[in-house]
Amino acid sequence: MSEQINTIQALNWALDDAMAADTNVVLFGEELADGEGGGVMKVTAGLSTKYGARVRSTPISEMGFTGAAVGAAVAGLRPVIEIMLMNFVAVCMDQITNHAAKLRFMSGGQTHVPMVIRTMTGSGFQTAGQHSDFLEAWFCHTPGIKVVMPSNPADAYGLLRASIDDEDPVLFIEHFPSYWNPGEAPKRGVSIPLGKARRVQAGSDVTLIGYSRSMLDIPVVAKKLEAAGVSCEIIDLRTVSPLDMETILTSVKKTGRAVVVHEAVRSFGVGAEISARIHESLFRELKAPVERVASQDCPVPFAKQLETAFLYSHADIEAAVRRTLA
């Protein structure tokens, strides 16, 4: 079997290799330096020891240090900042959506903001309504920023390298409950291009589209359906914005059916956008309406049974597929 590592290790490698390759890469965020533990999840462990002042722990000032990253990027650095948990982006939205995402356009292309905002999230640890949300749709709705959401260690490495090299701001959302899951090790030094989805598995009856956490669930359900004679094609978006519509439409044209699965709440989400675009392009070729599988439209609840009821289940995915086949 090939070498296995987890996502924490993969991210650490990506940051380490990017810093070694380009002295403009700097990291900051809360507790990132080794003196403060090398990051709450140890993603940045060892890097401040190796790269000194280029890795900094910040005060608890998300607006302050996110804005500082915008300024540093305008001045030509490539800051990679960490927002400890995705919900905390709410306190620095202005810097992300009004500044990072817009300065290239508003300056007529005179400045640009090559920064990466790493953040992590996901339900499952009973962290309730302010520590678990998937908020990618907020940013997908903002022209000028890319949204990248890896589902495994190798993709985490390659996509983070590409995000750091990108000339525009990238929001890089990590699924932290699966941080410790082992996966195939990445080839160091190799980037995965942004804006390109991956066809994980070929199939002929239905296209299952996911990213981040849902890529842990889709293959399990697909395997079960496979045994029941349903052939599933699986697409991992990897970059959520901009969407790789070419890969999606090529697949759905073939299968005539599509199910989009994400952990974020259902309404006004990424699933709605993908569904709309598929209908706009392939209405006459579809054998069934596009299905969405997502979380319930409520804040993430605390108690285990409620948290479980909030998130979609494997049965929900299976039922959605069966509806498209009915």
Next chain:
Amino acid sequence: MYVDPPDSATLLSIYRKMVQIKLNDDRIIAMMKAGKLQMPYYSARGQECIPAAISVLLTHADYLVTIYRGIHDMLAKGVPAKLIWAELAGRSTGACKGKGGPMHVTHPESGCMVTTGVVGAGMPIGCGLALAAQLRGESRVTMTNFGDGASNIGAFHESLNLASVWKLPVIFVCQNNRYAEHTSLAKGTSIERISDRARSYNIPGIHVDGNDPVAVYHAAKVAIGRARSGGGPTLIEAMTFRFNGHLIGDPGEYIPKAEYAAAVSADPYPKYREWLSSQGHASAAQLDAVEAEEAAALEAAVKFAFDSPLTDASEIKRDVFADAAA
């Protein structure tokens, strides 16, 4: 007033910038009234001697971050007037090709890096520009300008703290014109002197008469010297007034008549001119010549703008992302 003035050449440079700012402001308002420019315009008439006096101590290598009320700051920093005029007129030759407008003029060649319409948001960005200079061992400093009202938003406090902790080469310049939109300083601000807030962040705070270019010059000299030599940030509060309300069209009913009359009678512009000639720093003929030259330069800038083509609508597709550019 005017204690310990610098050499006459410097004093005259300050005067020239004040003249340029005033003439441009008068002309912008006239063009709006004539229907030739349509835009929200936040006039800085009354505040011109602050950037005029500071900017003679700066070069194009130094960074400026300013706000919607910022055309005085940009002109003083050296942004070519013709690029500002073309921007206001929505022309393809504008600094930002008409995609930013008066609230977002950007011109990195003269150090005007970011101009924001979001109150307070420039300060974290200024920290980041200063961080880039610090990490690269450059001697350039960052001036970040804002109003009195902006000292009540979180970004101000996060930025002063961050700049202090990291000893950043940044100067925070509060142009205190005593009103934030329609809210007086006393009603919205918990402290009499905003410069006293510096003490909470363990940085020097300087309170200065913003109508006295010599006093502003000395305050800025100290702060810039400190920043250039690695001594960290300074907060300067320059007391001033805006004669044309919050934005053009604001009747200013919330300003007591006596306060307004007193402020206008303290107009720094005619006073300074009189002082320059009475003290023999410049002859009346020299001052007349400066005014004539600046008037001619303004005419050329306006002509350049209105002779330029309007920005084509296709431009909205450009510079959202790097790769979108044709």
